Amino acid sequence: GESVGLHLPTLSVQEGDNSIINCAYSNSASDYFIWYKQESGKGPQFIIDIRSNMDKRQGQRVTxxxxxxxxHLSLQIAATQPGDSAVYFCADVTGGFKTIFGAGTRLFVKA
Amino acid sequence: GAGVSQSPRYKVAKRGQDVALRCDPISGHVSLFWYQQALGQGPEFLTYFQNEAQLDKSGLPSDRFFAERPEGSVSTLKIQRTQQEDSAVYLCASSFDGGRNTIYFGEGSWLTVV
Known part of the structure; x- marks a missing residue:
């Protein structure tokens, strides 16, 4: 079946270091991918997206x-800050509207 | 409002009780989605509306779950005869048009069935 999964459930990094969160997907027809950040008690928040005709996309502190x-997808966060502590989900969009989420990676930032 | 608004934020229901969860999407957003998120898991797709039309309800777990969006704006997710396994956060999201535009999520309705 279709699935999007993550390699590690938790990641702990030192403040100021770079973070890399990885994700594997199984649907070879997927052509649009999104990374979301979810803080405790809140809904997922869009971080960055990428279409399959690209291999890299950069945002503010994120790639x-x-x-x-x-x-395989990865999310790189430069100069990780305490405010980056959250659960990160990769997701792919199928059929033009259905977003399928992975299980998530919890990022801990140590001061 | 500026974002997707959901109510109630927290609901405790006795097993067998019916519940209704409300979603106010961002004004002008055509697409509306409902997701279910169990503790420690990623959100699972439930259903999708484009305006008032429910185009996909393949993720609804059983016929006890029903969603509607009669006027193409506010949506209600109804769960009949709640069971303990229904305990989860129910997330509503909206986008201007479909999934290829940024989807904005509400903060969710936390349902606990006791």
Whole structure:
């Protein structure tokens, strides 16, 4: 079946270091991917997206890399801050509207 | 309002009770989604509306779950005869048009069935 999954359930990084969160997807037809951040007690918040015709996209302090050959996504956060502590989900959009989420990676930032 | 608004934020229901969860999407947003999120899991798709039309309800777990959006704006998710396994956060999201535009989530309705 269709699934989006993550390699690690938790990630702990030192404040100021870079964070890398990985994600694998199984649907080779997926052509649009999104990273979401979810803080405790809140809904998921859009961070950055990437379409399958790209292999890299940069935002403010965040970069998403897409490797279609091995069906792998990563989210890189530069100079990680305490406010980055949250659960991060990768997701893909199928059929033009249905967003399928992975289980999530919890990021802990140590001061 | 500026964002997606959901009510109630917290609901405790006795097993067998019916519940109704309300979602006010961002004004002008055509698409509306409902997701269910169990503790420690990612959100699971339930259903999708484009205006008042329910185009996909494949994620609804059983016929006890029903969603509507009669006028193409506010939506209600109804759960009949609640069971303990229905305990979860129910997230509503909206977008200007479909999933290829940014989807904005509400803060969710936390349902606990006792």
């Amino acid at each position: 998403v890399l897409l490797n279609k050959t091995v069906k």
